[in-house]
Amino acid sequence: MDLSADLRIELPEDALALLSILDTAGFEAWAVGGFVRDALLGRACSDIDIACSAMWADTKRVCERAGLRTHETGVAHGTITVICGDSAFEVTTFRSDGQYKDGRHPDSVSFVSSIEEDLARRDFTINAMAWRPDRGLVDPFGGKADIELGVIRAVGDPHQRFAEDALRILRACRFSAELGYAIEPCTYQGMLENKGLLSKISAERVTHELQKLLLGPHAGDALLGCVDALSAVLPELVAMKGFDQQTPYHIFDVLEHTARVVDGVPPYPLARWAALFHDMGKPACFFKDEHGTGHFYGHAAVSVPIARGIMQRLTFSNAFIDRVLALVRRHDDVVPANPKAVKRMLARLGGDTELFAALCDLKRGDARGQSPKFSGPRIALADDLQRTLEEIIAADEAFTVKSLAINGRDVMRLGVAQGPEIGEALAQLLDAVIDGEVANLAPDLEEYVLRNVIGKSFSKKLPKSVDGMGEGA
Ligand code: ATP
Ligand code: MG
Numbered sequence: 522m523d524l525s526a527d528l529r530i531e532l533p534e535d536a537l538a539l540l541s542i543l544d545t546a547g548f549e550a551w552a553v554g555g556f557v558r559d560a561l562l563g564r565a566c567s568d569i570d571i572a573c574s575a576m577w578a579d580t581k582r583v584c585e586r587a588g589l590r591t592h593e594t595g596v597a598h599g600t601i602t603v604i605c606g607d608s609a610f611e612v613t614t615f616r617s618d619g620q621y622k623d624g625r626h627p628d629s630v631s632f633v634s635s636i637e638e639d640l641a642r643r644d645f646t647i648n649a650m651a652w653r654p655d656r657g658l659v660d661p662f663g664g665k666a667d668i669e670l671g672v673i674r675a676v677g678d679p680h681q682r683f684a685e686d687a688l689r690i691l692r693a694c695r696f697s698a699e700l701g702y703a704i705e706p707c708t709y710q711g712m713l714e715n716k717g718l719l720s721k722i723s724a725e726r727v728t729h730e731l732q733k734l735l736l737g738p739h740a741g742d743a744l745l746g747c748v749d750a751l752s753a754v755l756p757e758l759v760a761m762k763g764f765d766q767q768t769p770y771h772i773f774d775v776l777e778h779t780a781r782v783v784d785g786v787p788p789y790p791l792a793r794w795a796a797l798f799h800d801m802g803k804p805a806c807f808f809k810d811e812h813g814t815g816h817f818y819g820h821a822a823v824s825v826p827i828a829r830g831i832m833q834r835l836t837f838s839n840a841f842i843d844r845v846l847a848l849v850r851r852h853d854d855v856v857p858a859n860p861k862a863v864k865r866m867l868a869r870l871g872g873d874t875e876l877f878a879a880l881c882d883l884k885r886g887d888a889r890g891q892s893p894k895f896s897g898p899r900i901a902l903a904d905d906l907q908r909t910l911e912e913i914i915a916a917d918e919a920f921t922v923k924s925l926a927i928n929g930r931d932v933m934r935l936g937v938a939q940g941p942e943i944g945e946a947l948a949q950l951l952d953a954v955i956d957g958e959v960a961n962l963a964p965d966l967e968e969y970v971l972r973n974v975i976g977k978s979f980s981k982k983l984p985k986s987v988d989g990m991g992e993g994a
Contacts, residue, residue, distance in 0.1 A: 530560040530652050535606035536569050539589075540653060543612075546583040548575040550612070551636050551651035551659070558647045561668055562700070571612045572639050572651060576632065577601045580612050598630050615639040620685055627686075637661050644682065644689045645696065645708075646674045671702045679711025687718035691730035691754070694747040698737030704746065716753035727754050728835040735793040741780035744797075748776060757827055760804040767815030770895050775803050778890045785886030791841075792882045795848035798828035799883065821853045844876055852883050858905035860913055864920040864955040867913070868948075872921030874914055881907040919954050919961045922947045926963045927970075935970045946974045 532540070532552055543550040550573040559566035573580055577599050581591045590604040599614030617638055618627035633639060636651050636659055643649035646664040658665065662676050673693050675682045683689055690712045693704055704712070719727070731754065734743055744751070744758075752759050761776040771778055779800055786792040802823025809815055828849050832842045847870055856866050863877070870876045881903050888899035919925055927950075929943045937946050950966055953959045959969045 529563060530557065530658075532569070532652075532654065533608065535608045536571070536610065537654065539571065539584075539603060539605045539610055539612075542587045542589070543571075543573055543575065543580065543583060546575075546579075548573055548579070548583070549636070550574070551653050553636075553640070553651045554643060554648050557650040557652045557658070558664070558668070560652070561650075561665060569608070569610055571610050572615055572636060573612050574615055574634065576614055577612075580614075584612075598627065599632060616642065618642045618685075641676060643676055644686075644692055646676055647696070647702075649676050671700070672705050673697055673700075673702045673708060674705040675708045675711060679708045680714055681711075683711045683715035684718065687715055688722050688726055688730070690716055690719060690750055691722075691727060691734070694743055694751055695730045695734040695737065697747060698734040698740045698743035700737075701739035701742065709747075709750070712747075712750045716750050719753040724834060724836045728837070731755075731835070732790060732794075735783060735797060736788045736790065738788070739784075740788075740793065741784035744780045744783060745777060755831065757801050757831060761801065764804050764807075765815075766803070766807075766817075767809060767813065769814070770891050772892045773890065775800055781890035782883075782886045785889035786882045789879075791844055791848070791876075791879050792886070794832075794845050795852070795879065795883050796886055798824055798831070798845065798849050799852045799887065800824060801827040821850055824849050844873070844879075847873075847876060848880055848883050851880055852887060856906060858902060858909050860909060860918070861955055861957070863906060863909045863913060864918065865952075867910075867920040868951055868955065872923065874910065877910050878907065881910065919951065922951050924961070925950055925954065925966065926961050927966045931963070931967065932970055932974075935967060936975050937970065946970060949974060 530552075536552060540550045540552075550571055552569055553572040554570050556566045556569045575583065577593075577596050580603070581593070581601055584591050584603045584605075592602040592604075594600055594602045594611070595613075599616050600611050603610050603612050615633050615636060615638060616630045617633050619629035619631075620627060640649040640651060640659065640661055646662040646667045648664070649660075649662050650664040651659040662674075667674050673696050675689075675693075693708065693712060696702060697704055731751075734740055737743060748758050748762055758776060761779060762774070764775040766773075766775060766778070773781065779797060782796040782799065783793055786796045800817075800820060802820040802825075803817045806817040806820040806823050807815055825846050828846060829842060832845060837845075851866070851870070854866070856862050866880075867874065867877050870880070884906070885900055885903035888896040888903060891899065913920065922944075925947065929947060932943055932946050932950075933939060937943055950959075950969065953969060953973070954961045954966075959965050
């Protein structure tokens, strides 16, 4: 890409004002890191970090004298947050770092006098640039050239840099997914040599990076290219790598299929995590028939506990885990695109229409990752399912117990005993409404309960001989 001009870099006014306040007080302040990288790439950047020659207490004094609010957000590491206009900026004293045991903050820091020394502590060349309007770009490690090449390269000795902080291994994979960049071979080797240290990194940090990776526009390539590094946090990928499916439906191994499905679903967490997990049970379910064709019967159900284990390890909320697992469990279910079948599936998904739409996304993505010989009709079916869902929502049709015209209290009033029978009766009613056996109107539903629910459970509970008498009566 052409980066002939650093002119692309334009600092927002609030940031310029803050740099100027620090400058006027005799300090040297620079925009650094992600902001500079993203500005050169022409990408919007959410946060602007500032590196400054002032010690944090001096930054605080100068900013407060200029009427700005400050917060002591990380003073042990030389960082304060300054509110300037509508924006918050992290201002950090030029520093060089010791070890990062928590993968977030170095255990010890020493303050240094130049921006170049500060840039040397940063992880990758593309993240180790600084900029200010009067001096332009400072790029001691060739970050701009690496952006042009599309390469992620460690600053300094890769082995040492990943040994200092293993989180950088996942950051490299994540930047590869976000930017579509290759990881420079010595850098990748340094990642592999240190991947065992990832066990020291907190689950929250690992999850944060993995999710950013999965949401990246090049997530599939990053999964394939970085699998041997990622396997330290996702050992479940190992069985998928190179696992030949030996079926005409697939032209890719399980890992490459999964990577394509991840790319084939829209970039939101529910769909991308479900895509990552959906076929993890395949290697365990594989067998070959007498013709030499591979099969994976029941693999969706086997993927579920594997996915649950990973998500619990990664400390996801139970609510999110349940939704992802529902998609994994159902991804291969046959759902014809007719209202009855869609409503039945909706009922199974607890009436969660968003989850059903995600299931359509997953089915579409799954088809895209299969042999093109078979994917066309499967993609069309997923499209039809989505349309049917939209029609059901637009027509306000019943597909949850809640949307029935009578509720549990009504059912009890009609004579169904308190307890699990109430739920069963309502589920039976919902099935009947979905199947068109009864209209969703209170009198019709009540009559249905009296005839089919109470009548049946009464006859079911009576001893045989009495049952017979009952029928004759
Ligand atoms: P983004 O904000 O898009 O996630 P970023 O590169 O800006 O990416 P931040 O966590 O905001 O990431 O970090 C800001 C800068 O701090 C980085 O650009 C990099 O220079 C440096 N940095 C962050 N984490 C590390 C680390 N673990 N090791 C070395 N330098 C780091
Ligand atoms: Mg950032």
